[in-house]
Amino acid sequence: MDIGASFSYHLLSTRIYLPMRIIAVIPAYNEESRIGAAVRDILGAVAQAVVVDDCSQDKTGAVAKEAGAIVLTHAVNRGQGAALQTATDFALDHLAADVIVHFDADGQMQASDVATLVGPILRGEADIVLGSRFLGKEAENMPVVRRLLLRCGVIFTLVLSGLRVTDSQNGFRALSRHAARDIRLTLDRMSHASEILDLIKVKGLRYQEQPVTIKYSLDTLHKSPSTWRALGIARDILKKKFVP
């Protein structure tokens, strides 16, 4: 497999084009039925996909490898935040990633949105680009309760971190190498999205939001964190911020 085959090009102010290596990182837990399609989809848009099989009980790892991803296996389930950090460390240290894209294993995200996300980084306009479900591209089949909770999350982020975003819990994002080094996730489970937003402010990173399409299905909604989990996320981020 030629993992150096796919590059994007970064335009400097001097009009010199430099190749940029884009790597997708995908945390996965019990996703054997969806991970193959997700990997094949994203491999059309990036140089390499790194899947972290977070101690799945099914064949997630084998299916992802078969689809062309590099698979890192967590021997013990450590959660989505921990899996993202594992894949990021690997992508930076062993795949020489210039841009890292966070992508989901469940097929809700569309690889066709990667270009929109990495664009501002390639042009040197942002260190991190956050996907948003509320900037024109409407999320498909999003339940009303989730929509309301996400609005609350936006207010919570503004009050706590001072960051103005339209979608605080979207897992689809792109980070420059510099931003990926600066943002070190310590919240292992679902609260990492809020931790990233907080670290953007703390580290003074330049950020942008771009519209992305998220397609919900009954299957993926069933696997998503429960509504009550939102309270747990709020607790985790408050604890992290005020009781280090």
Add this chain to the structure above:
Amino acid sequence: MLFQIALVAFAIFASFRTWKQYQARHTSKYWFLVFGLFWTVVAAVAITPQTTDIVAKYVGVGRGADLLVYIGLVALFYAMYRVIMKQQEQSDELTELVRRLAIESGKEQLPK
């Protein structure tokens, strides 16, 4: 009287268990001595509860039994705090270990 007997019996049982754990090298000498002293104090207080009244009056609490409850609550909350901190620390260490193993497994998939 029945409560006193039960408490002393339990203190003896707990001391015996601590001794067995120490003998089997499941606990250190430090914790064996700490718990040995603790259960000895529990037995002594159970046998002569009036002794706690003297200490209680000295520190400004009315009854010895109240003083024991206050000390017990504070000690329990502190122990809980220590356990939570330790558990968080171990969880972070476990994540780091799992991560290192995962990355090692990934290196084998890199093209030579």
